Amino acid sequence: MDDKRHLGRDLALYSLARLVLAGLITGILIFFDIPVLVSLMIGLIVGFPLGLLLFRGLNARVTAGLAERGAGRDAERDRLRAELRGDQD
Incomplete structure (x- = not known):
């Protein structure tokens, strides 16, 4: 449950970190x-590949x-399909 609440924040941080790294490399080369x-x-x-290595913990x-989140969606989809079939739990 704790991961669900922080998924958006972690995803935004990870994306931002990788973009900043690419920008930093670009800036150095322009220099x-x-x-x-x-x-x-x-x-x-x-x-981007370097970001996979440097930000391994955030990636994990x-x-x-x-x-x-995918497992939760799969469980909900299975529950709805069972309900539509008329299966009783």
Whole structure:
């Protein structure tokens, strides 16, 4: 239950952290006079996979929260299907 309440916050933090990392890499490359578009592409290509490694704990919390949310939806869908079939619990 605790993961459900913090899923939105964790997902927003994780997304923001990965974007900031890509922006940081892009900024560093621009500082060394690499063209903006090339810097942006390299920042995205390098920053997003690097974010998976650097923010592993936050990634695990987001993944667990999404899995819990999916399990809840599956259980609700199964309950509704059983109700439509007329099965009694």
